[in-house]
Amino acid sequence: MNEAMLEYLEIDSPIHKLTGATKLICLILWSIISMLTYNTFILGFMVIFSIIIFKISKVKFKQISFVFYFILVFLIINNIAIFIFSPYQGVEIYKTRTDLFYIIGSYTLTIEGLFYHLNITLKYFSIIPIALLFMVATNPSEFASSLNKIGLSYKIAYSVAIALRYIPDIQHEYRDISFAQQARGIDMSKKAKISDRIKNSTSILMPLIFSSLARIETISCAMELRAFGNKKKRTWYSARNFEKRDYVAILVLLVLFIISVVITLKNGSRFYNPFI
Structure with missing residues (x-):
């Protein structure tokens, strides 16, 4: 890690x-x-x-x-x-x-x-x-269960948990795309000029956006298949x-x-x- x-x-x-x-x-x-x-x-x-x-x-x-x-x-x-x-x-x-x-x-x-x-x-x-x-x-899961326990809707609490989990995922995705682009010859190191680094960083944004959209669709489908939101209450594993x-x-x-x-x-x- x-x-x-x-x-x-x-x-x-x-x-x-x-x-x-x-x-x-x-x-x-x-x-x-x-x-x-x-x-x-x-x-x-x-x-x-x-x-x-x-x-x-x-x-x-x-x-x-x-x-x-x-x-x-x-x-x-x-x-x-x-x-x-x-x-x-x-x-x-x-x-x-x-x-x-x-x-x-x-x-x-x-x-x-x-x-x-x-x-x-x-x-x-x-x-x-x-x-x-x-x-x-x-812990995002435990945090969501705590929010639900103090009165916040479990749907909102779960959204917060997903957002917290999504931050490190974005970081990992950005790092992987950056390494892939550098392997193709795009210089992102400190040796490059700041203007060149800013310009080259744009080559990471589009793949990052598309991968994020694909991840959102995957999560949405998974939640829909599990009938998320159909019940008024739910149990929490990390409560x-x-x-x-x-x-x-x-x-x-x-x-x-x-x-x-x-x-x-x-x-x-x-x-x-x-x-x-």
């Missing part, structure tokens, strides 16, 4: 032992906290806590490294774009201005701007490890009941959520302002 693939691996860890519904609830609470607050201390704590959770899960960084690096590049581009279109966003938020150095035209780098971009970066790094961990530490650790995990996230809301209300702002 290729460890660089973003897919579920069975590992004996406290994170993997949580039910899929518990992981989803915790992910939603974690995402809400990250989206609502710009408090540097809360975001910094979330980054450290997410790294600790990732270590506890025993998932190897290599398994998600390619996705992580892609998001890191996106983060850099996003910060640059924010600065280009709104170079003084930090000044407007923190109501002070401390220039560091002049760049060009109307662009001047300020301490307030750097602090604002630091908070944005912390936001991304607080949620990325948890979101990726959710994907690689959640699991909530245990003590599930309630503890949800309680921890609820406490963190309440603390972040209290701190935000006490400060009267989503932003921590060290310049006042």
